[in-house]
Amino acid sequence: xxxxxxxxxxxxxxxxxxxxxxxxxxxxxxxxxxxxxxxxxxxxxxxxxxxxxxxxxxxxxxxxxxxxxxxxxxxxxxxxxxxxxxxxxxxxxxxxxxxxxxxxxxxxxxxxxxxxxxxxxxxxxxxxxxxxxxxxxxxxxxxxxxxxxxxxxxxxxxxxxxxxxxxx
Amino acid sequence: xxxxxxxxxxxxxxxxxxxxxxxxxxxxxxxxxxxxxxxxxxxxxxxxxxxxxxxxxxxxxxxxxxxxxxxxxxxxxxxxxxxxxxxxxxxxxxxxxxxxxxxxxxxxxxxxxxxxxxxxxxxxxxxxxxxxxxxxxxxxxxxxxxxxxxxxxxxxxxxxxxxxxxxxxxxxxxxx
Numbered sequence: 150x151x152x153x154x155x156x157x158x159x160x161x162x163x164x165x166x167x168x169x170x171x172x173x174x175x176x177x178x179x180x181x182x183x184x185x186x187x188x189x190x191x192x193x194x195x196x197x198x199x200x201x202x203x204x205x206x207x208x209x210x211x212x213x214x215x216x217x218x219x220x221x222x223x224x225x226x227x228x229x230x231x232x233x234x235x236x237x238x239x240x241x242x243x244x245x246x247x248x249x250x251x252x253x254x255x256x257x258x259x260x261x262x263x264x265x266x267x268x269x270x271x272x273x274x275x276x277x278x279x280x281x282x283x284x285x286x287x288x289x290x291x292x293x294x295x296x297x298x299x300x301x302x303x304x305x306x307x308x309x310x311x312x313x314x315x316x317x
Numbered sequence: 318x319x320x321x322x323x324x325x326x327x328x329x330x331x332x333x334x335x336x337x338x339x340x341x342x343x344x345x346x347x348x349x350x351x352x353x354x355x356x357x358x359x360x361x362x363x364x365x366x367x368x369x370x371x372x373x374x375x376x377x378x379x380x381x382x383x384x385x386x387x388x389x390x391x392x393x394x395x396x397x398x399x400x401x402x403x404x405x406x407x408x409x410x411x412x413x414x415x416x417x418x419x420x421x422x423x424x425x426x427x428x429x430x431x432x433x434x435x436x437x438x439x440x441x442x443x444x445x446x447x448x449x450x451x452x453x454x455x456x457x458x459x460x461x462x463x464x465x466x467x468x469x470x471x472x473x474x475x476x477x478x479x480x481x482x483x484x485x486x487x488x489x490x491x492x493x
Contacts, residue, residue, distance in 0.1 A: 164452050176377070179452070201352070201413040235453045238414055241377040245417060258452035276340050276355070276434035277411050280454070 151267035151299065158184050158292045159265040163231065163255040166240035170250075179236035182229075182255055184262070184292070190226040191290045193313055196268055196282035197232045200242040200254075205232075209284065209305045214248040216310040223317040225288075229253045232282050233260045233269075257282065268299065284308045288316065327443035327475070334360050334468045335441040339407065339433055342416035344426040355412035358405075358431055360438070360468075366402040368465045369489055372444055372458035373408045376418040381408075384481045385460065386422055392486040393427040399493040401464075405429045408458050409436050409445075433458065444475065460484045464492060 152158075161184045166176035195213060197205040213220075213228055220228060228251065232239065236256040243249025260280040263269040271279045286308040288296040296316040298307025306312060328334075337360045342352035371389060373381040389396075389404055396404060404427065408415065412432040419430035436456035439445035448457045462484040464472040472492040474483025482488060 162452075199411055199413055201417040202411075203352075203413075206413075233454070234410070234414065235375055235378075237375055237377040237379075237382075238410065241417070241421060245421070256452060258454055259449050260454070273435050276432060278409070278435050278456070 152287070152294055152297060154294050154297060156294045158187065158289045158294065159262070160185055161257075161262045161265055163229075163257055163262060164236040165253055165255045166236050166243075168243075168249050176237050176240035179240075179256070182253070187227070187289055188292055191224050191288065192227045192229060193220060193225050193286065193288055194229045194231055195286040195308060195313075196263065196284060197230060198270070198272065198281045198284060199277060200232055200234050200238050201245070204284075204304065206242075206246065209309065210242075210246055210248055210252070212305065212310040214246070214251055216314060217251040219314055220310065220317070223314065225317070227253060229255050231255050231257050231262060233257050233263060233280055286310075286313050288313060325441050325443045328463070328470055328473060330470050330473060332470050334363065334465050334470065335438070336361055337433075337438040337441055339431040339438060340412040341429055341431045342412055342419075344419075346425070352413050352416035355416075355432070358429070363403070363465055364468055366467070367400050368403045368405060369396060369401050369462065370405045370407060370465060371462040371484060371486075371489075372439065372460060373406065374446070374448065374457045374460060375453060376408055376410045376414050377421070380460075380480065382418075382422065385485065386418075386424065386428070388481070388486040390422070390424045390427055392490060395490055396486065396493070399490065401493065403429060405431050407431050407433050407438060409433050409439060409454075409456055462486075462489050464489060 164179040239254040243254040284300040340355040415430035460476040
């Protein structure tokens with residue numbers, strides 16, 4: 150079942166590399182990021198099928214970075230980007246796109262989050278393996294889902310920063 | 318067994334390389350950003366060539382990024398002098414991640430950054446490992462290097478612990 154408005158966010162452990170402008174190359178040691186830490190906060194979580202892939206890289210991720218101020222002006226505490234890559238790939242992607250100063254690029258490396266929320270997809274047919282995230286965005290307020298948009302076609306609409314802002 | 322894929326025993330010297338389709342983004346010095354459209358690279362294309370294939374558990378991870386991949390880039394000319402036609406780096410990441418990693422480490426046209434995105438190659442050669450316990454999912458490559466001459470394996474070195482020894486460019490050079 151796909152997670153829906155009114156549901157509670159599942160308790161899942163993600164990983165990420167904390168932003169450190171002095172670390173030019175690979176991440177140091179990935180840290181844990183539990184969804185429990187979102188308690189009492191308003192967070193935006195958006196999922197991408199693949200780091201460095203055209204739509205994710207050129208449209209989805211940059212728009213959230215550009216609209217970060219507008220999101221925080223509406224009470225958002227954190228903006229988290231999720232994929233089923235590991236923390237090293239997510240960290241490199243954040244550095245590559247220069248978005249990791251504002252966004253948290255989190256790794257759902259074993260696919261636990263996307264599986265628990267019904268937001269996984271099998272992309273074996275294009276060589277991406279059986280466990281990828283769908284393209285989505287959700288708003289969780291004190292762990293309760295208040296918005297969710299899952300793309301059904303290509304491109305970015307209901308999962309984009311503009312759509313999320315309109316829903317806040 | 319994840320994905321129901323055939324689990325082979327580890328490939329050995331004398332074995333024939335299995336026929337597997339990989340993906341990669343051809344080197345294009347113009348493209349400074351994301352890869353264009355990934356192309357197919359089949360192991361069948363290694364027929365009649367001497368190819369070095371080395372596998373890494375994860376693109377952008379410390380050992381892979383700071384030791385394993387750079388050494389192959391640095392020793393490319395020495396490898397070519399010993400008759401190697403292609404040097405191929407494999408992981409279970411997709412072609413976009415592999416392409417970005419190749420650009421990040423500036424391997425240019427020296428190392429083909431190939432994606433075994435569904436784990437077909439590492440499964441068929443018995444060179445996969447489960448790294449769920451470190452949050453890296455169920456199908457990753459082991460750290461290895463092999464030399465394949467006209468599709469026959471003539472050398473294989475698989476790391477059993479941390480770091481780069483039998484899977485490194487230096488070890489492969491010594492065997493050529």
